[in-house]
Amino acid sequence: MPDSTSKTTVTDIPSEQPRRDERFHPQPIEEKWAAIWQSDPLLYAADPVTSARTKYYVLEMLPYPSGALHMGHVRNYAIGDALARYMWMRGYNVLHPMGWDAFGLPAENAALKNNTPPREWTLKNIAAMKQQMKRLGFSYDWSTEVTTCLPDYYRWNQWFFLKMHERGLAYRKKSKVNWCPECATVLANEQVVDGCCWRHEETKVEQRELEQWFLRITDYVPELLADLDKLEHWPERVRTMQRNWIGRSDGANVDFKLEGTAGPAGDKITVFTTRIDTIYGATSIQLAPQHPLVTDLMKRNPALEIDVAKLTDEQRKAKEAGELGAIEKHGVKTGAFAINPFNQERVPIWIANYVLMDYGTGAIMSVPAHDERDYDFAKKYDLEVRIVVLPRRTEEPPEAGDAEENILPFTSEESLLINSGDFNGMSNREAIAAMTRFAEEHGFGKATTTYRMKDWGVSRQRYWGTPIPMLYCEKCGIVPVPEDQLPVLLPEKIDITQQGGSPLANVPEFVNATCPKCGGKARRETDTMDTFVDSSWYFYRYTSAKLATAPFDSDKANYWFPIDQYIGGVEHAILHLIYSRFWTKVMRDMGLIKNSEPAQRLFTQGMVIKDGAKMSKNRGNVVSPDDMIAKFGADSTRMYSLFAAPPDRDLDWQEQGVEGVHRFLGRVYRFVVKHAQPQHPEWTGKVPAQLSPEARAIQRKLHQTIAKITHDFDGRWHFNTSIAAVMELVNELYGAESAIALGAIPITLLADVQRKLILLLAPFAPYLGAELWSVLGETSVLLKEPWPQFDPALAKEDEIEIPVQVNGKLRSRISVPADSSEEFVRNAAFADEKVKAAMAGKEVVKVIVVPGKLVNIVVK
RNA sequence: GCGAGAGUGGCGGAAUUGGCAGACGCACCAGACUUAGGAUCUGGCGGGUAACACCGUGGGGGUUCGAGUCCCCCCUUUCGCACCA
Numbered sequence: 001m002p003d004s005t006s007k008t009t010v011t012d013i014p015s016e017q018p019r020r021d022e023r024f025h026p027q028p029i030e031e032k033w034a035a036i037w038q039s040d041p042l043l044y045a046a047d048p049v050t051s052a053r054t055k056y057y058v059l060e061m062l063p064y065p066s067g068a069l070h071m072g073h074v075r076n077y078a079i080g081d082a083l084a085r086y087m088w089m090r091g092y093n094v095l096h097p098m099g100w101d102a103f104g105l106p107a108e109n110a111a112l113k114n115n116t117p118p119r120e121w122t123l124k125n126i127a128a129m130k131q132q133m134k135r136l137g138f139s140y141d142w143s144t145e146v147t148t149c150l151p152d153y154y155r156w157n158q159w160f161f162l163k164m165h166e167r168g169l170a171y172r173k174k175s176k177v178n179w180c181p182e183c184a185t186v187l188a189n190e191q192v193v194d195g196c197c198w199r200h201e202e203t204k205v206e207q208r209e210l211e212q213w214f215l216r217i218t219d220y221v222p223e224l225l226a227d228l229d230k231l232e233h234w235p236e237r238v239r240t241m242q243r244n245w246i247g248r249s250d251g252a253n254v255d256f257k258l259e260g261t262a263g264p265a266g267d268k269i270t271v272f273t274t275r276i277d278t279i280y281g282a283t284s285i286q287l288a289p290q291h292p293l294v295t296d297l298m299k300r301n302p303a304l305e306i307d308v309a310k311l312t313d314e315q316r317k318a319k320e321a322g323e324l325g326a327i328e329k330h331g332v333k334t335g336a337f338a339i340n341p342f343n344q345e346r347v348p349i350w351i352a353n354y355v356l357m358d359y360g361t362g363a364i365m366s367v368p369a370h371d372e373r374d375y376d377f378a379k380k381y382d383l384e385v386r387i388v389v390l391p392r393r394t395e396e397p398p399e400a401g402d403a404e405e406n407i408l409p410f411t412s413e414e415s416l417l418i419n420s421g422d423f424n425g426m427s428n429r430e431a432i433a434a435m436t437r438f439a440e441e442h443g444f445g446k447a448t449t450t451y452r453m454k455d456w457g458v459s460r461q462r463y464w465g466t467p468i469p470m471l472y473c474e475k476c477g478i479v480p481v482p483e484d485q486l487p488v489l490l491p492e493k494i495d496i497t498q499q500g501g502s503p504l505a506n507v508p509e510f511v512n513a514t515c516p517k518c519g520g521k522a523r524r525e526t527d528t529m530d531t532f533v534d535s536s537w538y539f540y541r542y543t544s545a546k547l548a549t550a551p552f553d554s555d556k557a558n559y560w561f562p563i564d565q566y567i568g569g570v571e572h573a574i575l576h577l578i579y580s581r582f583w584t585k586v587m588r589d590m591g592l593i594k595n596s597e598p599a600q601r602l603f604t605q606g607m608v609i610k611d612g613a614k615m616s617k618n619r620g621n622v623v624s625p626d627d628m629i630a631k632f633g634a635d636s637t638r639m640y641s642l643f644a645a646p647p648d649r650d651l652d653w654q655e656q657g658v659e660g661v662h663r664f665l666g667r668v669y670r671f672v673v674k675h676a677q678p679q680h681p682e683w684t685g686k687v688p689a690q691l692s693p694e695a696r697a698i699q700r701k702l703h704q705t706i707a708k709i710t711h712d713f714d715g716r717w718h719f720n721t722s723i724a725a726v727m728e729l730v731n732e733l734y735g736a737e738s739a740i741a742l743g744a745i746p747i748t749l750l751a752d753v754q755r756k757l758i759l760l761l762a763p764f765a766p767y768l769g770a771e772l773w774s775v776l777g778e779t780s781v782l783l784k785e786p787w788p789q790f791d792p793a794l795a796k797e798d799e800i801e802i803p804v805q806v807n808g809k810l811r812s813r814i815s816v817p818a819d820s821s822e823e824f825v826r827n828a829a830f831a832d833e834k835v836k837a838a839m840a841g842k843e844v845v846k847v848i849v850v851p852g853k854l855v856n857i858v859v860k
Numbered sequence: 861g862c863g864a865g866a867g868u869g870g871c872g873g874a875a876u877u878g879g880c881a882g883a884c885g886c887a888c889c890a891g892a893c894u895u896a897g898g899a900u901c902u903g904g905c906g907g908g909u910a911a912c913a914c915c916g917u918g919g920g921g922g923u924u925c926g927a928g929u930c931c932c933c934c935c936u937u938u939c940g941c942a943c944c945a
Contacts, residue, residue, distance in 0.1 A: 023899070237864060237940075244863080244941050251945080273945060286945090325942055354943050364945045373943050452944055573940085643885075644872060649865095650938085652872065660885050670900085711876085721874065724884035731884090734901085803880040808926045810880060848925055854879050858925050 024666035026633025030767040034135060043781070044139045046095040049559040056092035057560045058084045059539055059599075061568030061576070062099045062146070065125040066106060069132045071608040071615065071641070071653060072569065074625050078638040079605055079647050079719075080567045081138045085763040086713050088139075089787040095560055096139055097542035099146030100126050103154070103465045103531045105183055105199065108503075111496045118464040119492065122149055132625065136634045137766045139783065144545040148534035149464070153541065155487030156551035157533050158469040160583075162480050163590060165470075169216045170458075172478065176358075177457060179208040184501075185461045186212065188530060189454055191575070195319065207316055213468055213527070214455040217582045221246055221451050223596075224581055233601035235648075238573040245574050247452025252276045252436045253361060254445040256285060256338035259346065263296030269338050269349070272360030272450055275370060276439070277431035280420040281388035282365035283378065285338050285349045286331065289315060290357040297334045297349070304351070307332040311353040318353075329354050329377050340365075341444040342435070343421060352377065360450050388419045389428060456579065458530045463496055463503035465528030473515035473522040482516050488524070502526040535576050536583035539563060539598065557593050566599035573604070603717070606650040608641070615653075623653050635765035636662040642719040642764060661723075665768050667730055668761065672754055675740065677747065678777025685748040694739040695749050696798070698732060702753050703795035705729045706788050709760055719764070726760055733757075751776070756788040804829045805856040806838040814855075822849045829855040 037043055047053060060080035063073055084096040100122075107118035114121070126147065133140065146153060164170040178187040180197035191198045192205050217224075225246050228239045251274035258267050269285055287294055289312040298304045311330060318327040331352035338347050347365075354373060355364055368378030368385040378385055415428040423431050439445025459468065467488040469481035481488055491510045496503055504510050504526035515522040543556040584598045607614060610621040628637040640658040645651040677683055691699060705725045712722040733753065739745055754776055762769035762782050773782045797818045802825060804812045812834035816825055826849050829835055835857065842859035849855050 240864065241940060247941095247944065249944065271945080275945080327943070329943080354945095356944070359944045361945095366945090371943095371945070373945075376943090450944080570939085646873085649873095654872065654886070656886050657872065664885080666900090716876070718874090718876095720872090721884080724874075727884055737901090801880085805879085805926075808924095813880075846925060848879090850879060854926090856879080856925050 024662075024669040026635060026662070026665070026767065027630075029771045030135075030137070030634050033767050033770045034137065036770075037137070038134060041143060043783075044096060044141045045143060046141060047093040049556055051093040053091060053093040055095070055560060055564075056087045057095045057563045058087065058565045059095075059097065059542075059563050059567065061566070061572060062101050062535065062538060063129065064101045064104060064106070065122055065129055067125040067128060069129055069136075069625050071623055071625060074136065074637060075608055075641040075647070075651065076567060076569065076605055077133070077136070077138050078641045079603070079717075080565075081638070081766075082642065082719060082763040083565060083567075083713070084139050085766065085783055086787065088783050089759070089762070089785060091786065095144075095542065096141060097144040097146070097539075097545075098133065098138070098140040098142070099538055099542065100129075100148060101531065101535050101538070102126065102147050102149035103528075103534055105185075105462060105464070107464045108462060108496050117492065118496070119149065122464075135629060136625070136638060139766070144542045146538050146541045146545055148531075148538060151487045151489055152546075152548065153538075154466040154490075154534070156537075156541070157466040157529060158481070158486050158488055159483065159551060160533075160537070160586075161469055161529070162483060162486075164215060164586065165480055167586075167590075169219065169586065170213060171216065172211060172213050174209060174211050175214075175457070176207050177210050177212055179206045179210075181206060183462070186210065186457060186459060188457050188532070188575075207319065210459075212457045212459040213470075213525075214457050215582075217456045217579075218451065218453065220582050220585050221248075221453055222449075223585060224578065227581070227597060231597060231602070234599075235570075235602065235604055238570065238577065238602060238604060241573045242578055245453060245578065249274055249450045249452070251448060251450065252439060252445050253448045254279065254341065254365070254439055256340060256347065256365070258293075259337040259339060263293070263299065265292040265296045269293060269363050270361045271363045271365045272448060273365055275367065275432075276435045276445070277417060277420075277423070277426075277428055278367040278370040278388055279340065279342050279365060279435065280417075280423075281367040281369045281386045282340055282347060283368060283384040283386055284366040285347055286352040286355045286364050286366050286377070287334075287349065288355040288357040288362040289351055289353065291351070291355075291362045293363075294351055297336055297351075301335055304332060304334060308351055311351060314353045315356075324356075327354055329373070329380060331377060331381060333381075341439070341442070350381075358454070359452065386419065389415045389417055456530075456582075458533055459527040460530055461502040462528055463490075463494055465531060466490075466533065467504065467510075468525040468527055468529055470525040471513055471515060471522040472525070473518060473520060475520050476515055476517045476522075479515055479517050479522065485516070490528075502528070504528070532575055532579050536579045537587065539566075539580075540587070540593070551592075554592050558595075561593060561595045562597055563599040563601075565601045565603065567603045567605065569607070570604040577602070603648070605647050606645065608651050608653055610653045612652065623655075628655075628658060632658050632662040633665075633767070635665055635767045639665070639723065639764045643723045644720065646716075646718045646720055648717075664727055664730070665765060667734070668757070669768060669772065671730065671733055672758070672772045672775055675750055675754065676772075676775045676777070677751075680747055682747045683751050683777070685751075687748045687752050688746055691746070691749065692739075692744050694736055695745045698736055698745065698753055699749060699794055700797065701729050701732045702756055703790045703792075705760065706756065706790035707792075707795055710787070710790065713763075723764060726757070726764075729753075729757060729760075758782070759785060759788050800852060802829075802852075803854045804832060804835050805854060806835060807858060808856060811835055811838040818852070822851060825849055825851070825855060829857065 058080055060076050084094050087094050102122050107122050110116060110121045111118045148154060161170055178189065178192050180187050180200060180203055182197060182200040182203040187197060187205060195205055197203045197205055225243065225248055228242055231239060251272055253270050253272050254276065255268045255270050258269065271285065289308050294308060298308060311332065314327065314330060318324045329352065331350045334349045334351060336349045338349055340347050355362065366374040366377065368374045368383060369387045370389055417423050417426045417431050423435060426434060436445065436447050467490055469486060469488045471479045471481060473479050491507050494503055494507055511524050511526060513522045513524050540552045540557050543560045544553040547553055580598050585596055587593050588596055609615065610623060613619055613621060615622045625637060636658055640661040641651065643661055644657050708725040709722045712718055736745060740750065758769050758772050758776065769782050799815055800818045801813050801815050803810055804814055812832045814828045814832050816828050826847060839857065839859050844857060845860050846858040
């Protein structure tokens with residue numbers, strides 16, 4: 001241990017001060033136990049899959065090795081660790097692993113800054129953070145540690161990539177991509193936030209045209225969406241975010257024939273609409289500026305070119321600014337027409353900057369009367385607004401000349417079609433079904449589902465990532481690296497540059513290769529994989545971390561999966577959690593696993609904030625875990641992060657709060673040190689059935705506390721109230737000091753309550769638990785001790801206080817035996833002097849007796 | 861604009877099904893122990909009153925014997941989504 005973490009030690013206290021109380025110094029205690037625990041590498045190892053115990057896989061999201069843990073990590077891991085320890089004590093076979101999401105850009109940036117190779121920098125950070133985790137006492141099985149930047153891990157990324165390529169799930173295409181000039185690389189759509197890079201919130205993302213590798217996540221979109229409904233133990237918030245991200249939209253594609261001669265782009269325009277029922281109100285067609293037909297139209301009408309360039313430019317700028325939603329709508333009339341297949345009407349074709357090529361078909365029918373955007377556009381360019389749907393408030397068609405702005409039903413559920421030929425009189429819903437059927441029958445349309453989600457672009461023009469195992473042969477074209485040549489190793493010696501393009505392209509030894517098909521010259525793919533590939537399946541690797549012949553052993557994975565409890569930040573609600581669901585489904589289809597979803601339960605903890613704001617270096621409100629450990633110890637730091645707020649809410653870090661927890665642990669420590677008498681002949685004896693009232697009170701509180709905490713673990717996870725309950729128990733014990741001094745508490749009970757108190761505390765404060773367990777004369781490993789059972793009979797109150805209300809207002813409290821009859825409680829209430837006074841001279845109308853809760857007397 | 865949370869003492873937060881509002885902790889106040897206290901122990905601590913009464917869970921209505929909790933309307937706030945056709 002570094003000296004900096006032990007500001008105070010036992011030896012600081014001069015021994016010639018005998019009057020001084022036994023003080024609580026966590027540092028030496030924690031360091032002692034940390035050393036003991038580290039000497040036993042199997043302490044937290046799970047049983048083999050043949051175990052007779054029920055499996056429980058508890059997992060916290062693995063960190064990026066930035067160099068130091070922050071409080072968010074501590075909170076995340078404190079929750080997982082408490083759960084893991086509890087499940088161990090409940091007798092489960094617990095898998096509780098940890099690893100490192102170790103590829104990524106910061107390593108390259110650090111390399112530029114400090115002239116340290118990314119690998120060295122990363123491994124150094126991992127070592128430092130692992131040390132912090134050990135100091136915090138987290139119960140990880142380090143024998144299953146996974147580090148994604150090491151070849152024994154990333155070779156399986158490559159293997160999966162090849163398998164996906166075989167299955168047609170990995171493909172290469174030229175496309176518009178999001179480019180972060182700061183990162184000098186491509187970003188996935190999921191990594192663009194408000195038009196800016198997720199890593200550089202100030203940097204606008206540019207659009208570039210590049211050849212990229214994609215994973216066909218869209219093949220799995222219907223299942224990814226449908227299975228969200230089965231994830232009932234995931235937060236609704238996360239499921240909603242994923243639903244929005246997937247963005248399912250049910251509608252129809254409808255073909256509008258082009259008037260005149262067809263060009264290379266065909267003789268029709270296919271539009272996607274969710275409101276086919278409004279098609280009789282379509283008064284124009286709007287094309288995205290990039291629509292293939294636009295080229296044909298420009299040939300016919302070269303004057304368009306300037307306008308189209310302008311529209312394209314406006315759209316690109318708006319997209320880069322993240323303000324696509326606020327774009328000033330512009331369009332240009334092409335002079336061409338298309339035919340509405342429902343009524344054979346000639347409809348003018350426009351090109352508009354608010355129509356996007358990458359959604360639907362890149363062409364829409366514009367219905368100004370029933371779509372706000374179309375309406376704005378129509379007003380601007382003076383296009384016809386034709387009402388075809390009315391709210392169903394009357395069977396009558398609208399009078400000609402009705403003020404259109406007032407009655408425009410942009411969306412209306414209970415509605416009536418008008419001006420729509422044979423479909424007049426139908427409701428909205430009926431019309432959508434009938435008109436889609438009509439279009440299908442006549443061959444000009446089809447029911448279609450469109451998704452907002454796109455395929456996952458995984459190419460990155462960076463060095464510190466998994467090399468994509470592909471070759472480009474002059475003769476054979478794209479050739480996958482044969483499986484037996486994996487891993488494609490990342491070269492160690494490399495100049496990192498911030499220039500555009502892949503750094504690997506500058507390493508001839510890497511780039512130049514032989515084609516495995518023809519033996520001729522080939523060039524290696526120099527892009528690396530998005531680091532989200534690494535984290536998409538890492539939790540499977542934990543089940544067989546050292547396996548050299550496969551990504552994991554399917555039998556082991558099938559034993560451990562799905563993860564019983566996954567815990568992490570809500571910031572991963574979309575990226576990581578959707579990619580890893582996709583990966584799981586692909587692996588299932590490959591026959592590697594049986595589960596379709598990675599995690600049974602997901603818990604997203606709240607953020608740790610300080611002074612009402614997120615901790616950040618800029619704000620200067622960062623609290624370092626190391627400082628907290630040095631001041632108050634790991635137990636107090638961890639326990640405070642569980643005590644200060646329910647785990648799903650944001651937590652405002654207050655150092656005085658940590659001090660309070662530290663004070664509490666000191667109280668526990670002093671009590672046990674004072675009252676432990678393991679050498680006493682009756683120490684391990686049975687608690688007598690008959691107890692004095694004082695002893696009975698302690699016993700009752702103990703069993704109530706066990707019940708409360710067990711209940712919290714099995715249910716709501718409100719550890720703040722669990723810890724409060726332990727505090728109450730300890731307060732009760734301090735309150736009994738004089739009774740103990742008088743010998744009114746049997747030594748057997750005193751032993752029992754202390755043992756169970758330590759067991760209850762163990763998931764939250766493992767160091768103090770271990771220390772006091774040995775103070776009590778126990779030699780077993782606390783973690784493997786059974787969780788205390790509560791006896792409802794012992795937890796029951798003998799006498800209870802019942803509030804008595806008169807007309808709903810509290811007037812008195814009566815004390816009655818806990819099992820009193822309703823009659824008895826009622827009579828006791830009426831006999832109470834204060835109640836009598838409140839009722840004086842009034843007539844009793846009604847008496848409500850809630851057994852064990854309260855009495856309410858209604859008088860008049 | 862749409863969707864999901866949240867709003868309770870000076871502060872963090874309790875109140876699992878409608879049943880004593882404020883558990884537990886922090887801060888503060890007082891006392892004890894002490895050469896000393898920033899240690900420890902004990903007590904107090906929503907407003908109000910001499911004490912009662914009374915008033916108090918963002919605001920306004922409602923249901924109920926009884927509402928922080930259920931229903932309706934509104935305000936504030938956090939987060940997510942947002943020309944997605």
